[in-house]
Amino acid sequence: MTMSLYPTIPILYDLFKAGNVKQVIWYCGSSLGRGTRAAGWFADHIDDKGDTEMKSVILEGGIKGWVKGGKEYTDTMIGYVEEAWSK
Incomplete structure (x- = not known):
């Protein structure tokens, strides 16, 4: 089952607000x-x-x-595999 992020935005907001989160950083492979x-x-x-x-x-x-x-930066990535990102 695939779930879209969009319908979960209100739930995420409530969770982040309850956790006193001040900044949410979104990213994907290129953030484009x-x-x-x-x-x-x-x-x-x-x-x-x-x-x-x-x-x-957005993570530029x-x-x-x-x-x-x-x-x-890569030292901070859990499970970073150089070969996967050097393509």
Whole structure:
């Protein structure tokens, strides 16, 4: 069963709000598609709630951009496999 993120936005918002989360970072492989859409949907929901404390942001360049940052960044990735990202 495939589930879309969009219908879960209100639930995620409530969970993050209860956890006092101030910033949610969205990403995908390059942050040019799914990550950008998710961040936009979530930002719209935050605005609809009138919440001025929580922010919805995008990881610029996505995971591919993170990997290009070098070893300092890839060392923080659990299960990072260099061959998978060097393609």
